[in-house]
Amino acid sequence: MDTDMTPFAPTDGKALRHAFGRFGTGVTVITTRTAQGPLGMTANSFSSVSLDPPLVLWSAALRSKRHDAFAQAEQFCIHILSAEQQALATHFAGQGHDFTGFNWDDGPTGAPQIAGCLAAFHCTRFDVHAAGDHSIILGQISHAAACAGQGAGLLFDQGRFGAFAAKD
Known part of the structure; x- marks a missing residue:
């Protein structure tokens, strides 16, 4: 066993969260359209699943006030954020109904599409699976777009936002 590592009980939520946080991830904002208007949520639990059919997944915490809206949404859009979009990520991590100050339009499925990502x-809900204190939401991609230029993605690691340093 590696002597530089300190064992902990997997039931120790604080230690487990800290260990999970050592896995750096990209940052996304997921949007959908509700009866009350557009809704957004920041998530770093995004992953590609399949090319055929084109499937992606992300996870929403059950304790989130926005969980039910997203778990029940027929259509949603996952935005991959650039390193310059930390304010967008922070905004939608705290609340989801205020899109003021962000450039967005209704996307091809009706879910808001935020500019500059x-x-x-754009996904249609494929399935939702209960998974402990989260729901795993699978989406089948119906429309996709990527920016034409190069850009670094916004990363989240050990409770901090960041980006890779530029190559020399």
């Missing part, structure tokens, strides 16, 4: 995947 590195990529956008």
